[in-house]
Amino acid sequence: DPLPLLALASGVITTLDPRQQSPLQGDTGRLTLAALCETFMDAGLRQPDALLKVIGEMAGDDLLRLRIRQSVAERRHAIPGWVVRLGEASPYRAVEMTHVLADGDNVVIGATLPGKRELSLVIYIDHNLGTLVKDAFVLPAPIADVIESWNAVDPLSGAETTELPLADARARITESIATAAITYPPFETDTWPACRPLVEWIVSMLPDGGSGYLRPEWTERQLASLAASFFASSFGSPLVDEDNRSLLESILWFATDYGPGDPLRWSPVSVEILLEDWIPRKIVAPADYLRKVPTLLRAFVRYCHAERSIPRDLTDETIETIDAGEPHYREVVGTPRNQGAMALLERLGELPGLGVEGDDADWGEADGVAGLNLSEYMLDSLARAVGVLRALETLSSDPLPDEPIEQSGIPEDILSRVTEVAARVDLCCDELFDVEFRTASRRLLSRVAAADPDIFRRKSSATTTAAAICWIVGKANDSFGLSGSANSRDLRVKDLMAHFDLTGSVSQRAEPMVRAIGADWSFGKATLGDPLLLVAAKRVRLAHARDRYRSSP
Numbered sequence: 001d002p003l004p005l006l007a008l009a010s011g012v013i014t015t016l017d018p019r020q021q022s023p024l025q026g027d028t029g030r031l032t033l034a035a036l037c038e039t040f041m042d043a044g045l046r047q048p049d050a051l052l053k054v055i056g057e058m059a060g061d062d063l064l065r066l067r068i069r070q071s072v073a074e075r076r077h078a079i080p081g082w083v084v085r086l087g088e089a090s091p092y093r094a095v096e097m098t099h100v101l102a103d104g105d106n107v108v109i110g111a112t113l114p115g116k117r118e119l120s121l122v123i124y125i126d127h128n129l130g131t132l133v134k135d136a137f138v139l140p141a142p143i144a145d146v147i148e149s150w151n152a153v154d155p156l157s158g159a160e161t162t163e164l165p166l167a168d169a170r171a172r173i174t175e176s177i178a179t180a181a182i183t184y185p186p187f188e189t190d191t192w193p194a195c196r197p198l199v200e201w202i203v204s205m206l207p208d209g210g211s212g213y214l215r216p217e218w219t220e221r222q223l224a225s226l227a228a229s230f231f232a233s234s235f236g237s238p239l240v241d242e243d244n245r246s247l248l249e250s251i252l253w254f255a256t257d258y259g260p261g262d263p264l265r266w267s268p269v270s271v272e273i274l275l276e277d278w279i280p281r282k283i284v285a286p287a288d289y290l291r292k293v294p295t296l297l298r299a300f301v302r303y304c305h306a307e308r309s310i311p312r313d314l315t316d317e318t319i320e321t322i323d324a325g326e327p328h329y330r331e332v333v334g335t336p337r338n339q340g341a342m343a344l345l346e347r348l349g350e351l352p353g354l355g356v357e358g359d360d361a362d363w364g365e366a367d368g369v370a371g372l373n374l375s376e377y378m379l380d381s382l383a384r385a386v387g388v389l390r391a392l393e394t395l396s397s398d399p400l401p402d403e404p405i406e407q408s409g410i411p412e413d414i415l416s417r418v419t420e421v422a423a424r425v426d427l428c429c430d431e432l433f434d435v436e437f438r439t440a441s442r443r444l445l446s447r448v449a450a451a452d453p454d455i456f457r458r459k460s461s462a463t464t465t466a467a468a469i470c471w472i473v474g475k476a477n478d479s480f481g482l483s484g485s486a487n488s489r490d491l492r493v494k495d496l497m498a499h500f501d502l503t504g505s506v507s508q509r510a511e512p513m514v515r516a517i518g519a520d521w522s523f524g525k526a527t528l529g530d531p532l533l534l535v536a537a538k539r540v541r542l543a544h545a546r547d548r549y550r551s552s553p
Helices: 003-015 033-043 046-058 062-075 143-153 166-181 196-203 220-232 242-257 268-282 293-308 312-333 341-348 374-386 389-393 412-432 435-451 462-476 493-499 507-516 536-550
Strands: 090-099 104-113 117-126 132-139 159-163 520-522 525-527
Touching (some): 003 033, 003 046, 003 132, 033 046, 033 062, 046 196, 090 143, 090 166, 104 143, 104 166, 104 196, 117 143, 117 196, 132 166, 132 196, 143 159, 166 196, 220 242, 242 268, 242 293, 268 293, 293 312, 374 389, 374 536, 389 536, 412 462, 435 462, 435 507, 462 493, 462 507
Antiparallel strands (some): 090 104, 090 159, 104 117, 117 132, 520 525
């Protein structure tokens, strides 16, 4: 099966790809792909030569490919024939899978390899976040089989499969990969961007001259007409007042300038982005005014879906997302918060490696934020990570001690349940982490159980609860690495999930635990606000960042 070797080569190229480096880091003196290949060539062994041949074809560097060909030919190793003839690979079909709510498209490419082998590349292009590749994977199967299996899984899902001209597939995938490559923080999955060089190699064989995604253009007159039609309808007529007219202008601004640009297209994802991020970050207005948004949005979504004849169950799902997010939205808009550039930095999380030199940018008037420069913001962000500024000033570098779980304060009726979860937490920490991490996890578990016992009274898996505890502590302590990052750690979230034999995410299980202890939860990450839940390495990084930003102008 060629796929494991192709995937290995693709992963090697990705790891050394300059696009993997954070734009907030300077020159890190990273190893280059050419230098690594020279090492393999110097080794002169059969297995590295086979890998070199694949890298040479896939990397898109003509000079490197020629150098590898010459070097490998001199040794005359017995390399599999399909590897030698890899340049004969050819894509032959493209299919696009779209959904009625148009959050994103799956573009599938079918390709043949030497020896009548076939691959199918599945590329997910997300439209809510800038029309970019958010995920991709490769299957060792013909594209016809993939499409047949896909349609058989859920034929009533609202997805539509259509043939896509090969040139259009190339244009759409290439543009979306380029957008993803300049998006920070990057989107990462178990297979993306590890398979990006493999995808780019196959896509480079497709014909040029295709059309990329065309963004709809809405004039001010068209938007005014849409607003008038809504407020004249049965959906909007009960909401006709000056505030709602003004708020609808902001909603239409979001709908046309962000995402796919269609103000009549609303999905659970798009309304979540609007309420969780965009309005709190972009709109500077009194809380009483902003709290009217969910009611207006529900009516507008129903109007738009009626205009587009969207199935009722999809409308209900979108409305349910608004209902579920409204309490948190109302809390956020009623609380002092960073906006504009400061909010974007906050969304990235605490970034001690920013490395700003010279005259720091004054973010002063950007998007309604006044009188705050980068150093001030970062010091405030660091203080929130440990609760208060005084805690930031007195951070200790001593490791957390080995201590048992604190049982006082935990109700008797859930004690056995908590003990069961603690046992699973301990097994995970013993296998993947260390004593410090175990102590932090035990402390968090004890606090959650004492603060909200109902979390442990509900029917739920002790394994999932333990995984959520470890996930929260790991996220708060930066214990999970990013592939290719200069600050990479070996452990990934998928390793944690694999230990517990779980798939998917435990963030939904984690959120109520974080909120139970009064910690901050935003954008899927917890800021625990207590150095007693932070391992020594995290506290040391915070202290170093504190000293650096304190000395900045």
